[in-house]
Amino acid sequence: DAKTTQPPSMDCAEGRAANLPCNHSTISGNEYVYWYRQIHSQGPQYIIHGLKNNETNEMASLIITEDRKSSTLILPHATLRDTAVYYCIVRVGGAGGTSYGKLTFGQGTILTVHP
Amino acid sequence: DTEVTQTPKHLVMGMTNKKSLKCEQHMGHRAMYWYKQKAKKPPELMFVYSYEKLSINESVPSRFSPECPNSSLLNLHLHALQPEDSALYLCASSQAGGGRDEKLFFGSGTQLSVL
Numbered sequence: 001d002a003k004t005t006q007p008p009s010m011d012c013a014e015g016r017a018a019n020l021p022c023n024h025s026t027i028s029g030n031e032y033v034y035w036y037r038q039i040h041s042q043g044p045q046y047i048i049h050g051l052k053n054n055e056t057n058e059m060a061s062l063i064i065t066e067d068r069k070s071s072t073l074i075l076p077h078a079t080l081r082d083t084a085v086y087y088c089i090v091r092v093g094g095a096g097g098t099s100y101g102k103l104t105f106g107q108g109t110i111l112t113v114h115p
Numbered sequence: 116d117t118e119v120t121q122t123p124k125h126l127v128m129g130m131t132n133k134k135s136l137k138c139e140q141h142m143g144h145r146a147m148y149w150y151k152q153k154a155k156k157p158p159e160l161m162f163v164y165s166y167e168k169l170s171i172n173e174s175v176p177s178r179f180s181p182e183c184p185n186s187s188l189l190n191l192h193l194h195a196l197q198p199e200d201s202a203l204y205l206c207a208s209s210q211a212g213g214g215r216d217e218k219l220f221f222g223s224g225t226q227l228s229v230l
Contacts, residue, residue, distance in 0.1 A: 003157075043119070043205050043221030044158065087157065102171065103148075103207075103219055104159035 004088045009110040013084075018075040022088030022108050025069040032091060033064060034103070035073045037084040044087065044105075047073065078113045085110050121206050129230055130196060136225045138189040138206030146211035147189040148219065149181060150202040152228035164189060165211050196229045203227070 002062055005023040012018040015023065034049040046060045050071075057064045061074040075082055087108040116126050119140045124215075130133050138147065146165045151159040163171035163181040180208040189206055206217040 038158075040149070041223075043207070043223050044219075046218045049218070085157075102160055102163070104160065110155055 004089055004090060004106045006086070006106060006109045007108065008021070009112070012075075012078045012111060014080060014115050015077055018078040018082065018111060020073040020075075020076050020086050020088075020111060021070065021100070022073070022101055023070045024090045026090070027068050027090050031073050033062065033068075034089045034091060035062065036087045036089065036105075037082075038087070038108075039081075039084040047086075078111075078112050081113065083111060083113045119206055119208055119220050119222035121204075123225060125226045125228075127230060128181060128193065128196065130198070132196075133192070133194045135193065136204055136206075136227075138162055138191075138208075138222060139187055140208040141187055141221070142219070142220065143186075143212045144173050144208035145186055146209045147183060148209075148220075149189070149191055150205040150209040152205060152224070152225065154202075158205055162191075181193075193227075195223065198229050201229045202225055214221040 003026060030056055032049050033050050035047040037047055038042040045093045048060050050062045050064055050088060052064060054064060062071060064071045085108040087105050089103055091103060119138060122137045126134060148163050149161040152158040152204060160173050161175045162181045167186060178195050180218050181189040195200045203224045205221055205224045206223045209217050209219045
């Protein structure tokens with residue numbers, strides 16, 4: 001799986017959009033970008049994933065650049081409960097891939113949402 | 116039901132003890148995972164089971180012994196652990212199709228302390 005680079009920490013004001021960047025310059029054509037978050041003392045929680053196109057769900061939006069070398073997770077209206085460590089992960093999708101079944105976490109970004 | 120249930124939530128054991136961690140899911144998922152997470156570090160993959168068969172062992176010491184008795188249950192048997200094995204042990208499950216929607220669902224973990 002390709003390696004990811006994220007800023008170690010970010011701050012955001014409550015009610016504002018939080019934009020979390022991720023660099024994955026060595027991503028391969030069949031590797032998906034996944035985002036998970038981990039709130040203190042809980043297990044990681046799936047947020048969103050994508051391959052080429054931008055994606056949106058009830059939690060967040062994922063913007064992937066055209067060359068796929070970087071992406072941004074957007075939390076449109078951050079709340080105090082969004083304070084967590086956010087992990088950007090790239091992994092092979094599809095059965096039979098050599099890294100099938102693996103989800104390798106990087107260091108992540110600690111997002112702190114302030115009142 | 117989208118829960119992965121882990122028991123116990125906390126465990127303290129001596130270096131000569133034998134204990135087991137238990138993980139259960141009822142989502143019909145056929146892949147189950149054990150991760151280890153040290154304080155302020157990202158989760159690290161230990162084992163992956165796919166269709167009740169061990170498919171990935173990340174060179175984990177033999178004092179950790181996984182078991183998947185059926186598609187809903189995953190155990191981690193612990194014997195002769197060291198203090199440095201103290202960590203949060205996370206269980207996860209996924210559909211095991213290896214396709215685009217291979218989201219992992221995590222439990223809240225077992226906080227293990229080895230004395």
